[in-house]
Structures are given as C-alpha cells and as structure tokens.
Amino acid sequence: MEIVTRFAPSPTGYIHIGNVRSAIYPYLLAKQNNGKMILRIEDTDRARYVDGATELIEDTLEWLGLNWDEGPVVGGPHEPYFQSERKDIYIKWAKKLIEEGRAYADPTSPEQIEKYRKECTDKKIPFLYRNFRPENPPKWELGLPLRFKSEPKSYEWQDEVMGEMSSGPEVLDDIILIKKDGFPTYNFAHIVDDAEMGVTHVMRGVEYLSSTPNYLALYEAFGLERPKLVSLPHILAPQGNKKLGKRDGAKSVTEYRDDGVLAEAMLNYLACLGWNDGTEKEIYSKEELIKCFSVDRIQNSGARYDENKLYWYNGQWIRKIFDEKGAEALYTRTKDFWPESAKEADDDYKVKVFSIIYDRLKTLSDLRSMTDYFFKEPKIDLDMLVKNKFLKKMSESEIESLLKLVVRKLSDINKWDADSIQAALNELLNETKKKPAELFSLIRIAISFAPFSPALNLTLEVLGKETSLARLNAVASAI
C-alpha cells in the first residue's frame, strides 16, 4: 500500500522551529517509502487567517527541500487543497451522519452552554455536552452548529510513537462538526480530508492525543479504516518547560535562512531533535535522513530547542559542503551576506576571500563583519596595535622599524603566493629574533585592524602584494 502523509498547517503566520518538525517527519516517511506527502491548508478559522501565510509556509517548505507531491501550487487529484474551498465535501459527509442519526443540529445558545458548564464546575463534575443534548433538535440547516452524536465507550489504539493507548467513555463528547458560520471544525474536516485524500499516516503534535478518541469515534461512524496515528512530542522553549511557540520568541524558519543558516543544517538539526537512528552518526543529508528515518525511533518526550547546536550543525555543513563540493558551490549561496564594501568586488576575488575564511563562519552572515578589510582600507587604529598583548612591550619606534623591515622583505618576493610569503615570514622571524606571536600579530593587525582574520600568509596572498605593502607602509608612517 502506498504511504501517504500530509502536512496540514493553518495559515495563521510563519512556520517556526517549534512546528516545522511536523512537516519534516511526514516528508521523510513518505519519501522513504516512495509514497506521497500532501500539503493541505487548514484555513477554516477566518478570524485567525493571516494574509500571505500560505506563501510563507510554501516558502519554508521549499527552502528546506520538503517538496510536497500534492497541494497548492503543484495541484493533484484531490483538489482543492484549501479547506475553505471544500465546504461542499464536508456538507456531503455531514449529511451522511445526519441520515444515520449520528449528527444533529445544536440550537443551544453559547450563553446556555456556559450555564451548563458552570453547573458542572460547581458540582465538580466534568462538563460533557452530551449530558445536555436537546431532546428534539431542529432540522439542521446552515446557521446552526452541527454536532456529532457520540456513543460513550472505551477505545484502544496504537500510537506509533507513544505506544498502546486507551481511553474511557468519559472523554467522548458531542463535538461540533460544522460551525454556525458553515465552516467545519478541525476535528471534522481533517477526518474527511484524510479519508478523501487517502492519507495513511496522520502525524501531528501530541496536543491532539487527548482528542484522539473522538476522532476514533468519527472513523467508526463513517466506517473508515483508522490511519496510523503518530504523535510528535513538542519542542520545548530554551527556558522553562513549555513548548516552543511564537510567544517565546520562536524565530521563523526562514529568519534563520536570512541569517545565513544553511537549509541542510536546519533540516539536520531539526530532524535529529528528538530522533536518532541508534548510531552515533550526527551529520545527515536529506537523502541519508530519508534512508535512516524510522517513526519508532522518535523520542516520546519533548526536546528542548538549542540554538547553539543548530549553529554547530551549520558550521559542520559549511565545511562539509566546501570540502565535498568546492568553494564555488558554497560561494553561490553567499550572495546576500557580503558587507557593503564588497559590492563592487568581482566574484573571483570574493571566492578567494571566501576560501580562506569559510571555516571560521558560524553563519554565512558572519561574512559581513569578518571580511570588510578585504574590500576597503581598514581604519588605522594605533591603539589596537600598541595595546596588543604581544606588542605592548615594544616601543613605537621599534614597531615602526619592524614594519619597515617587513615591507622590505615582502617587497623582494617575486612569486606572491602563500608558500613564498610563508617562507619570507619565516626568514623574518630568524632575522629579527622575534617570536611568531609578536611579529605575526604586528603584521596581521597592520593589514586588517580586525579582531581576527585567517592565517597570515593566506590573508596576505589574497590581499595582493601591492595592497599589503601599501597598508604596511601607511601604518609605518602613521606611527
């Protein structure tokens, strides 16, 4: 049987770290089995609808490489994929229940329901609408809520992550199927859609675990086979024990993209947050995840979000891609992350800069703060030079004469490449009897005035002979 999974978000805003995993796992499961993942937009709550949210969702999935096989944009045999456009289908299914006496119109006013609820609270008994079920409900028509007529009973089921589950009759109630505005509730719509679309695995957050018995009752009333149910534990906020949500400042997934996090790293980190394949492997490509993923190894407790580790993954991926695919391959993804000063610089030069600095990037956006001096003359800051911990014991005149020595030595280099530069630097060490820390700090600071930079010989090579010497001279005469 073909495996069909779905990601069914409501368009109420961006996708953040806390909820994107319920797109990743369905994707992995589907792809692993040559099945399909459906994207379905659950937009039945008009009050919470946010304009543009659907595009945001699509954008996020596309960036992560979670391509859906059916849904908005790509279409498919079960169109439409927006619940708001499927009202006729829900009504059709609802009518089946009405005919069988399993659904009824609810004429009770919200105020009345509130009264019932209070009665129960006062008596300290749980409120169940079915205990107040009207005896002669009116014929259902649009404008009245439609309720399911539940039959209190026990259920047992298997959750692929949580294991054997069971519930008693007290959790079943007459849930609303169709709201008075004519839109179905989530509780009803997702069952109808999953059935119509042939979804075999329902993967969603654990918060739906409590309402599962009501869904089971619905499957039963329709004579539907139960899909496999997979509850995904929450991702917890860095502080406290609550699930990560926008209120905790959960960043949108695409915000990380804009900060220079690679999609590979994001996918890798998120997939491995609360899942592992039993080995000590940490770095997984999307293809490897598809191969190794298994639902029964999903952790059943919540996992805390750790941005730090995401950045570690990012560093790993930056180096991995660079090493395996080459500088150019990674460079093409850095376009938006260079400093203002690099605007006019040509690609060849930028690739060179990138090649010597890539392994110190945590995110691609670090390029902005780390490469400025490759593109424009650094502002000479003598304090930085004089107060450096290796240089402060030297007098200014000593620094000046050292710089002149350096200039003379480097001027003699015919072939300006990293090896020759290193050879010259080594000779200078011998001639001056200075420690590497002293001589190299001096040169490094004089040509960059940056808190840190790549290896000295590489920096000099990329900067070029002319620029390097000019900067050294400028500093020497500024002292």
Place this chain on the structure above:
RNA sequence: GGUCUCGUAGUAUAACGGUUAGUACAUCGGGUUUUCAUCCCGACAACGCGAGUUCGACUCUCGCCGAGAUCACCA
C-alpha cells in the same frame, strides 16, 4: 479538578536484566608558528524518589514526586 502522556549529565541522546553508563553540543583546561575559527587531546557532569520481582535493575511492576498535554462554534 477529570483524562492522558513523559522523566539518563546544563542540553540532545545511546546501550544493556550484569559495562569504568557511550556519543554530541555547551562549559573549563591543554596542543597545532599570531588572532578568531577549524582540527587534536583532556576534564567536569546523568540513570527523579521509594518499594517489589530477581542472584543481580537505569532497564520489568507498583506507588510517589516532578514536568507537560487536553478538557473551544482554535487548530
């Protein structure tokens, strides 16, 4: 409050009825001709508590404690 779920270092996790309880992030220390980073080496640090089953339990059972979810015309 009812119902349900979860509980290995700060974090993410592994393993097993018998191990010095493994790995990674973080932290701290050290090494690689400067800095930052990489890389390498090292240190710190965990089975929530209490019973029971057992020759033996982190692992199985029960209780407790702690944490979370849910009880909407939201999803």
